[in-house]
Ligand code: ATP
């Protein structure tokens with residue numbers, strides 16, 4: 001790998017996206033040298049190094065080419081407005097940006113916000129939303145603890161990140177409008193050269209193999225031979241299940257990939273047609 005371009009990847013130094021970003025790299029066979037105190041960490045297993053930043057700074061770092069790629073929430077990308085390529089959605093860090101009002105505020109539609117004070121850390125996204133909806137409201141940018149602004153009299157409503165909604169409930173707020181859905185994305189410097197792009201494609205190939213295996217289980221079982229057709233009908237696997245002969249001619253071994261959410265229903269069906277000794281194994285990667 002020595003002749004390949006070295007990619008620099010921006011990752012959140014600490015916070016909600018840090019752990020899952022590093023975990024994704026690990027699953028893709030990339031080990032990040034420990035020591036978060038360092039700004040740049042070297043990696044094994046792939047020509048990449050990790051630049052630890054605050055998530056707010058990642059879109060700019062990638063747009064400027066300080067990092068070639070980065071993992072950051074789509075919400076930050078949209079808010080900061082820097083030109084970066086969204087290379088891939090990563091499926092973690094899911095949340096939404098929503099407007100919330102105090103319970104009992106008599107919310108009756110977006111017109112309610114006219115002339116109101118809205119506290120947020122995402123003023124650009126909110127401004128664009130209000131402009132699109134033709135609403136004139138006062139946007140108050142605050143850096144943290146947006147959810148307490150209404151109760152201390154700093155705002156009439158808030159616009160903030162919501163995931164479970166628990167924080168809103170604890171602060172007596174009701175979510176009334178979802179403005180955008182977000183998740184962690186891999187962003188890239190639009191000016192990256194072809195050599196680096198080739199390395200990014202290899203990285204995405206690994207990420208996709210990891211993603212495909214998420215929520216999938218590898219299941220093997222023994223089955224009476226004459227029930228194979230029924231089992232195949234029950235198992236819409238990747239292609240069709242693999243059937244292997246056993247020493248006992250009346251039986252075979254059946255292997256299949258099953259989505260975890262369907263697992264118990266499928267297993268009950270298989271048991272009903274005589275499947276025995278069912279093993280359920282974790283999958284690591286699926287490479288088509
Ligand atoms: P930094 O110190 O890097 O600026 P931060 O405090 O701004 O960190 P975090 O709270 O760590 O940010 O959140 C990082 C990202 O995680 C958010 O921008 C968002 O994309 C995502 N996220 C997912 N769920 C949530 C949630 N419930 N609350 C906040 N962020 C969430």
Ligand code: MG
Pocket residue numbers: 054055056
């Ligand atoms: Mg931040």
